[in-house]
Amino acid sequence: MTSATWGWSDRLSLSYTPMDETHKEFVELCAALSENNPATFIERLDQLIVHSVAHFEQENQWMAEGNFPPAGCHKQEHDSVLEIMREVRRRVEAGETDLGERLAEELPLWFEHHVDTMDNMLARFMANNAVSNSPAEVVAG
Ligand SMILES: [Fe+2]
Ligand SMILES: [Fe+2]
Numbered sequence: 001m002t003s004a005t006w007g008w009s010d011r012l013s014l015s016y017t018p019m020d021e022t023h024k025e026f027v028e029l030c031a032a033l034s035e036n037n038p039a040t041f042i043e044r045l046d047q048l049i050v051h052s053v054a055h056f057e058q059e060n061q062w063m064a065e066g067n068f069p070p071a072g073c074h075k076q077e078h079d080s081v082l083e084i085m086r087e088v089r090r091r092v093e094a095g096e097t098d099l100g101e102r103l104a105e106e107l108p109l110w111f112e113h114h115v116d117t118m119d120n121m122l123a124r125f126m127a128n129n130a131v132s133n134s135p136a137e138v139v140a141g
Pocket of ligand 2: 057059074078114118119
């Protein structure tokens, strides 16, 4: 797979609208990292980091509110990838621009795996909770 052609597709949908909407934004910002314009790389990475902090915090909060059993494991994946983004940012700024290209190639793979596993479990959990708590929301959602 080349990140230049990567983008949103139904393959990434988890049929939980609030999460899918956030994931579409992640995919857009993540795909933008592969634009061949070194002058704006840090700016684009900063946008992805800002998005990711809010994105992951929302999921962490859903897990905390719902007492989601594998919350620790899921949160750990969020923390690890954020740490990598920040480390790459530091090193690209220091001149290791090839690391930015590597990140742009690797992040889509990370995201697809994360969506297939951690986010998939959470989306099912949220959808099931919505069914038991408020059927009207599911119909509307
Ligand atoms: Fe997510
Ligand atoms: Fe997640």
